[in-house]
Amino acid sequence: xxDKFTNEEKNGLYKAIHSRRDVRSHFISKPIEDxxxxxxxxxxxxAPSVGFSxxxxxxxxKDPETKKRVKESFEKERERSSQLVEEPKKSKYLSFKLxxxxxxxxxxxxxxxxSKFGPFVIGRSSIPEAGLYSVCCAIQNLWLAxxxxxxxxxxxxxxxxxxxKKILDLPDHxxxxxxxxxxxVDEFSSKPDLEKKGWLPRLELKDVIYFEKWDKKxxxxxxxxxxxxxxxxxxx
Ligand SMILES: Cc1cc2nc3c(=O)[nH]c(=O)nc-3n(C[C@H](O)[C@H](O)[C@H](O)COP(=O)(O)O)c2cc1C
Numbered sequence: 001x002x003d004k005f006t007n008e009e010k011n012g013l014y015k016a017i018h019s020r021r022d023v024r025s026h027f028i029s030k031p032i033e034d035x036x037x038x039x040x041x042x043x044x045x046x047a048p049s050v051g052f053s054x055x056x057x058x059x060x061x062k063d064p065e066t067k068k069r070v071k072e073s074f075e076k077e078r079e080r081s082s083q084l085v086e087e088p089k090k091s092k093y094l095s096f097k098l099x100x101x102x103x104x105x106x107x108x109x110x111x112x113x114x115s116k117f118g119p120f121v122i123g124r125s126s127i128p129e130a131g132l133y134s135v136c137c138a139i140q141n142l143w144l145a146x147x148x149x150x151x152x153x154x155x156x157x158x159x160x161x162x163x164x165k166k167i168l169d170l171p172d173h174x175x176x177x178x179x180x181x182x183x184x185v186d187e188f189s190s191k192p193d194l195e196k197k198g199w200l201p202r203l204e205l206k207d208v209i210y211f212e213k214w215d216k217k218x219x220x221x222x223x224x225x226x227x228x229x230x231x232x233x234x235x236x
């Protein structure tokens with residue numbers, strides 16, 4: 001397990017990263033094989049975590065009644081959030097498909113438990129949010145592993161956490177971090193839906209990298225990489 005990656009393996013990882021998509025509308029009804037689901041969950045469980053606290057839990061959901069209640073929370077929150085934006089953006093927002101709660105065979109709530117191995121966790125005393133960041137690392141592992149298994153994942157955050165806590169019987173101290181929809185798909189889009197529909201563009205790499213200090217886009221000591229990142233580095 002400590003050997004170096006071959007070129008083929010390396011390309012496999014980059015392929016997973018660049019072809020991973022948030023999936024909302026391409027789920028098919030075929031159930032996810034339990035072996036596959038177990039591998040995906042195991043990948044999530046091997047994420048880095050602050051102080052090795054492994055503060056996550058994964059609640060697997062397929063009960064249609066639970067899904068229905070979560071979908072109701074989505075509808076409510078979508079309506080509420082649409083009041084925050086003016087026309088014509090409002091109608092555009094409301095026209096987007098932003099969840100696949102009922103269509104996906106498996107829903108998964110990923111939670112954060114700040115009390116696990118607590119109260120002292122190495123590395124969490126100065127930045128308490130490091131616990132939440134760890135859960136996000138697990139979610140990203142899960143998302144990439146799912147992509148390599150050709151399983152689509154969609155993250156639904158247009159939900160009330162209070163409702164989720166009630167629906168899923170979460171204790172007070174447990175925080176729902178992600179509500180995910182998982183399933184086989186008929187295709188993975190080549191680009192994010194929100195990019196394809198002209199909501200927002202992908203920023204250029206060169207515009208998100210600074211050198212040495214905030215907002216410094218030029219620096220002689222970093223000249224070579226400045227040139228490289230100006231070119232189109234998209235995965236083929
Ligand atoms: C924290 C988080 C919350 C998200 N919430 C939603 C959501 O409620 N509904 C949705 O359709 N997509 C949601 N997404 C997916 C993003 O819209 C998507 O990642 C982004 O548009 C880029 O597309 P891609 O994931 O296909 O590359 C969420 C993503 C993240 C990371």
